[in-house]
Amino acid sequence: MEAAVGMGTTPVTVITGFLGSGKSTLLEHVLRERHGRRIAVIQNELGAGGSLPEQVSMLNETGDRYDEWVELPNGCLCCAVRDKLTIALERLMERRGQFEYILIETTGVANPGALASTFWLDDALESPLRLDGIVTLVDAANVLRHVSARSVETGQVNEVVQQIAYADRLILNKCDLAPSAERLDEVEQTVRTINGLAPIVRAEYAHVDLDAILGTSSFQTQRALDVGASLARARAGVLSGECLPCAPMEPHGTARDDAGSGDAHSIRVQTCSLRTDGRLALEPFKAWLCDLLWERPTRPVFRAKGLLHFAGEDVRPHALQAVHDVWDLKPCGPALVAADSGGDDGGQRGGAAPTNWIVIIGARVDADALGREFRGCVAREGNGGAGEDGAEEGGLGGAHDVDVT
Numbered sequence: 402m403e404a405a406v407g408m409g410t411t412p413v414t415v416i417t418g419f420l421g422s423g424k425s426t427l428l429e430h431v432l433r434e435r436h437g438r439r440i441a442v443i444q445n446e447l448g449a450g451g452s453l454p455e456q457v458s459m460l461n462e463t464g465d466r467y468d469e470w471v472e473l474p475n476g477c478l479c480c481a482v483r484d485k486l487t488i489a490l491e492r493l494m495e496r497r498g499q500f501e502y503i504l505i506e507t508t509g510v511a512n513p514g515a516l517a518s519t520f521w522l523d524d525a526l527e528s529p530l531r532l533d534g535i536v537t538l539v540d541a542a543n544v545l546r547h548v549s550a551r552s553v554e555t556g557q558v559n560e561v562v563q564q565i566a567y568a569d570r571l572i573l574n575k576c577d578l579a580p581s582a583e584r585l586d587e588v589e590q591t592v593r594t595i596n597g598l599a600p601i602v603r604a605e606y607a608h609v610d611l612d613a614i615l616g617t618s619s620f621q622t623q624r625a626l627d628v629g630a631s632l633a634r635a636r637a638g639v640l641s642g643e644c645l646p647c648a649p650m651e652p653h654g655t656a657r658d659d660a661g662s663g664d665a666h667s668i669r670v671q672t673c674s675l676r677t678d679g680r681l682a683l684e685p686f687k688a689w690l691c692d693l694l695w696e697r698p699t700r701p702v703f704r705a706k707g708l709l710h711f712a713g714e715d716v717r718p719h720a721l722q723a724v725h726d727v728w729d730l731k732p733c734g735p736a737l738v739a740a741d742s743g744g745d746d747g748g749q750r751g752g753a754a755p756t757n758w759i760v761i762i763g764a765r766v767d768a769d770a771l772g773r774e775f776r777g778c779v780a781r782e783g784n785g786g787a788g789e790d791g792a793e794e795g796g797l798g799g800a801h802d803v804d805v806t
């Protein structure tokens with residue numbers, strides 16, 4: 402890794418990539434490695450706006466947490482909360498001596514070009530900060546379907562393509578989920594046609610050599626402007642079918658991001674955050690989840706995360722992670738400490754009823770219906786919840802038709 406910060410500027414690396422591609426996994430890898438740097442992290446997640454994303458992504462099995470964590474409010478960094486990003490960066494700069502590097506994790510639908518411009522458009526940030534590079538995670542298991550999603554009416558370039566096009570470094574992640582080496586080569590070739598310049602590193606669980614992504618001084622303003630111009634021409638149809646094999650998007654058209662900022666995201670991504678108190682019945686919850694992820698093609702779910710509590714022996718909170726049709730459920734953090742009620746508590750073994758959270762990101766999300774269904778999973782007499790065993794040790798998971806097409 403490059404040793405110098407250079408002329409007193411603090412380098413910033415932007416970590417981007419579509420929903421579930423492995424950004425938080427990379428962040429955890431970076432923060433756990435012995436790299437000798439004090440790193441401040443700015444995290445921006447779509448969804449709850451409360452503490453759920455932080456709990457899910459940053460609590461490990463022993464309940465460790467990281468310091469120097471700045472969480473931005475709900476909304477996307479590239480548009481709705483861009484001003485908040487500027488303020489967060491300015492605040493961090495007041496504590497400059499306490500860290501040497503800044504990492505920004507964007508939402509899965511951010512446009513890194515809009516984000517990068519923050520660094521040359523804001524005078525207050527331009528001199529103390531230096532955008533070192535944009536690192537884009539590419540989900541080897543899902544990227545082909547993402548880049549080929551089409552919208553004949555709009556001809557829009559989608560977020561996945563933008564994120565790949567603007568990258569200074571590309572991580573082809575989730576290589577373990579590719580069905581064959583040939584398919585992986587095909588995925589890499591497709592990525593290469595969108596961005597022919599950025600080095601590509603293949604990875605599993607975002608395990609990469611940090612020298613390949615940090616301190617690379619790889620960001621160039623002129624290249625970012627050129628990429629922006631190419632994408633704009635592709636959007637206008639000029640480059641359709643030439644440089645970017647991607648231009649069109651899904652038939653459900655252009656959508657404004659949830660926060661209604663005025664910056665259009667091309668994928669109609671909607672987010673809903675659900676919560677319910679009590680302990681959930683494991684089997685009904687699993688059945689609902691599988692139905693949600695696998696059986697509703699007209700309302701696809703791209704991503705779900707949750708912090709859940711089940712009835713049964715294992716009273717530890719469980720983190721749910723789902724990306725398209727693959728999901729897993731693992732214990733995270735210590736069990737809630739509460740006095741055992743001793744009697745019939747409707748499956749609330751472990752004492753006071755805990756709160757379950759789930760964030761669902763998808764298309765045509767019907768929050769009311771999902772809320773009812775989620776609440777229906779609370780353990781009670783008759784749905785197998787009260788008194789049944791909880792999640793198995795080591796976690797549960799599911800995969801359905803995991804294909805790269």
Ligand SMILES: Nc1nc2c(ncn2[C@@H]2O[C@H](COP(=O)(O)OP(=O)(O)OP(=O)(O)O)[C@@H](O)[C@H]2O)c(=O)[nH]1
Nearest residue numbers: 419420421422423424425426509575605606607722
């Ligand atoms: N099999 C497999 N799973 C992975 C890999 N990398 C990450 N995951 C899993 O994929 C899920 C999503 O990973 P995250 O790191 O949370 O993805 P993200 O890009 O931060 O997600 P969003 O912030 O919601 O966009 C988690 O369950 C990870 O454990 C990988 O290389 N292989």
